[in-house]
């Protein structure tokens with residue numbers, strides 16, 4: 317299988333620029349996916365360097381393993397990145413030179429006919445990144461109350477018609493179980509219609525369900541501080557996010573670690589630690605070039621932020 321054809325790594329040149337990999341260094345790729353970024357990091361760190369790679373998708377990891385473990389110093393783990401502290405502890409690694417986080421879904425996941433991430437492909441309504449997890453998108457659509465569904469669509473999808481869509485789902489499931497991507501896409505279409513012919517009306521609902529099924533924001537929230545605590549002085553972290561909810565978390569956590577106030581309350585009420593442990597390398601998110609967006613439209617919403625440990 318040609319992994320390069322299954323997922324094109326996003327903002328590869330910028331990732332390498334901001335990670336500023338040291339030859340012989342130790343690096344962590346928290347979201348190995350198909351291994352595109354990992355492959356470039358391995359090239360930069362040379363044969364003396366080592367890479368620790370994590371992904372919660374075992375299928376992607378198997379493909380990455382074939383691509384990357386050419387006798388080189390790489391250890392791959394089927395793990396949620398929130399367990400990175402435990403992984404490093406088990407490996408007796410106390411400090412690393414760089415950490416990469418490339419959030420969201422891979423093209424492999426989106427395009428896989430059985431995984432249920434895309435409204436464009438008729439498949440079971442699944443959306444689990446980790447297929448050993450029990451909860452699927454169909455479970456949420458079946459179990460959540462009308463209000464809970466509307467909240468998920470609004471909070472994680474910023475979907476303006478969240479309540480009407482939730483109501484239609486509850487009406488429909490009273491007579492037939494909603495178990496496929498096509499069924500859900502048609503329900504959303506029947507409520508929301510096509511406002512913009514470039515964006516399918518179910519885009520936001522699918523994004524929201526995916527975030528909820530995989531607890532994407534929950535995993536991210538406490539993780540960045542934990543990860544940065546493993547960086548050596550001068551070590552760098554690079555995070556790429558694909559929607560504003562993720563980017564907001566990355567920005568807030570980086571600012572907090574950069575010693576800034578993130579609550580914006582008056583000084584006497586502020587309880588932000590204001591203890592600087594990193595230097596912000598990107599005041600504003602770095603965006604892909606026009607050329608990259610043209611070549612790989614999936615990169616268009618990418619935002620890269622980076623910090624360096626003091």
Ligand SMILES: C[S@@+](CC[C@H](N)C(=O)[O-])C[C@H]1O[C@@H](n2cnc3c(N)ncnc32)[C@H](O)[C@@H]1O
Pocket residue numbers: 323324325326346347348349350351352353354370371372373376395396397398418419420421422445535
């Ligand atoms: C955009 S892809 C990464 C692509 C990769 N950088 C490459 O070059 O091929 C995102 C990957 O992150 C993984 N992922 C998302 N959340 C995760 C988590 N909490 N823990 C581990 N892996 C996660 C997904 O399974 C997916 O494979």
